[in-house]
Amino acid sequence: MSIKTVCIYGAGALGGAFATKIASAFQDELEISVIARGAQLAAIRENGLKIVYTDPAIPSISARVTATDDPSNLPPQDLIITGLKGHQLSAATDGIAGLMKDDTRVMMILNGIPWWYFHADKDSDFSGQQLPQVDPDGLLWTSIGPERVIGCVAYQGAEVIEPGCTKLSGHGHFFLGEPNGENSADLQAIGALLAHAKLDIRPTMRIRDEIWAKLRGNAAFNPISALTRTLMVDLMANPDLAQMVRKIMNEVQDVGTALGCRFQRSADEQFASANGFGPVKTSMLQDLIAKKALEIVPLNGMVVALGRLAGVPTPICETILTLTQQLDIENRR
Numbered sequence: 242m243s244i245k246t247v248c249i250y251g252a253g254a255l256g257g258a259f260a261t262k263i264a265s266a267f268q269d270e271l272e273i274s275v276i277a278r279g280a281q282l283a284a285i286r287e288n289g290l291k292i293v294y295t296d297p298a299i300p301s302i303s304a305r306v307t308a309t310d311d312p313s314n315l316p317p318q319d320l321i322i323t324g325l326k327g328h329q330l331s332a333a334t335d336g337i338a339g340l341m342k343d344d345t346r347v348m349m350i351l352n353g354i355p356w357w358y359f360h361a362d363k364d365s366d367f368s369g370q371q372l373p374q375v376d377p378d379g380l381l382w383t384s385i386g387p388e389r390v391i392g393c394v395a396y397q398g399a400e401v402i403e404p405g406c407t408k409l410s411g412h413g414h415f416f417l418g419e420p421n422g423e424n425s426a427d428l429q430a431i432g433a434l435l436a437h438a439k440l441d442i443r444p445t446m447r448i449r450d451e452i453w454a455k456l457r458g459n460a461a462f463n464p465i466s467a468l469t470r471t472l473m474v475d476l477m478a479n480p481d482l483a484q485m486v487r488k489i490m491n492e493v494q495d496v497g498t499a500l501g502c503r504f505q506r507s508a509d510e511q512f513a514s515a516n517g518f519g520p521v522k523t524s525m526l527q528d529l530i531a532k533k534a535l536e537i538v539p540l541n542g543m544v545v546a547l548g549r550l551a552g553v554p555t556p557i558c559e560t561i562l563t564l565t566q567q568l569d570i571e572n573r574r
Contacts, residue, residue, distance in 0.1 A: 243319065244430060245271060246274075247273050248273075248275070248312075249323075250321055250323045250324065254399035254407050255395060256322070256350070258292055259350075260273060264305065278310045291304075295410045317341065318341070320348065323337065327538065329534075330381060346390075348392075352463075353543055354543035354547065355390075357390045365551075374542055392416075392419075397411075398410030400522065418448025423446070428444060464525060464537070467568060468561075470529070473515070473519070477515055492553075492554075492555045493544050499552070524536065533573075542562055
């Protein structure tokens with residue numbers, strides 16, 4: 242795979258950070274572009290992109306990139322990296338598809354269960370099954386194609402603190418994997434490019450394991466933090482809320498295991514590690530405060546849906562799903 246053109250589609254907090262690091266590392270060697278909108282787009286055009294860190298000892302990074310809100314202004318791309326959330330992807334289908342050529346790969350940074358989840362799945366009985374909950378009308382499946390996807394699971398705290406500027410909590414790390422589990426030449430090329438940009442890239446032949454491992458935390462912490470408007474440190478300090486987190490983690494683990502996922506850590510170990518989080522705003526709490534649509538379906542909604550598919554009960558997740566959906570309606574009303 243020859244990579245000369247890279248477009249970050251959705252240059253919000255994490256997408257903007259990827260664009261900044263790649264553009265800073267490669268400067269004039271690659272053509273880097275971003276799709277953004279509103280104040281973020283205006284700031285990127287005027288001042289470029291910037292990363293600052295919660296640790297002031299880590300130097301900030303700045304970079305200039307081509308920025309537009311109209312993908313048709315850009316040529317076909319070798320690599321597209323999506324920084325959109327799962328519930329935002331369908332509306333961007335035509336724009337992403339318009340940037341593709343025959344050999345374009347699309348690296349999707351997503352929380353929760355992605356639309357391509359069952360493509361080439363060797364561990365469950367549902368290989369090839371589509372998921373209308375996260376891909377209404379199958380537009381992503383037919384217009385982009387699951388065979389183009391490189392899955393990405395991100396562990397990186399990121400927040401846009403002002404238009405064009407992202408604050409990162411540490412350096413983070415990122416799992417990349419082909420849905421079919423192959424260590425393909427494309428996977429290696431993309432991993433090498435991102436590693437050169439000083440991103441901690443961890444290729445995996447079992448990307449679904451990493452999806453479920455992160456979902457076990459996200460499905461618990463994101464909605465509870467939004468429903469209670471609570472920072473992570475305060476959430477874990479409340480014994481009743483912490484107990485609810487543990488119950489949700491167990492439900493998520495039961496569904497993932499039924500679909501062939503292998504968890505490297507137990508739910509209890511992941512729960513214990515959450516006590517180390519500081520005053521962190523989850524991404525769903527950030528969206529709630531900003532009056533944005535909440536990322537509900539890819540997280541709790543898909544745990545419930547896949548639980549029903551696999552015959553695994555998820556009563557706590559069902560309750561949280563109902564409450565969070567109504568919160569979303571009232572918050573945007």
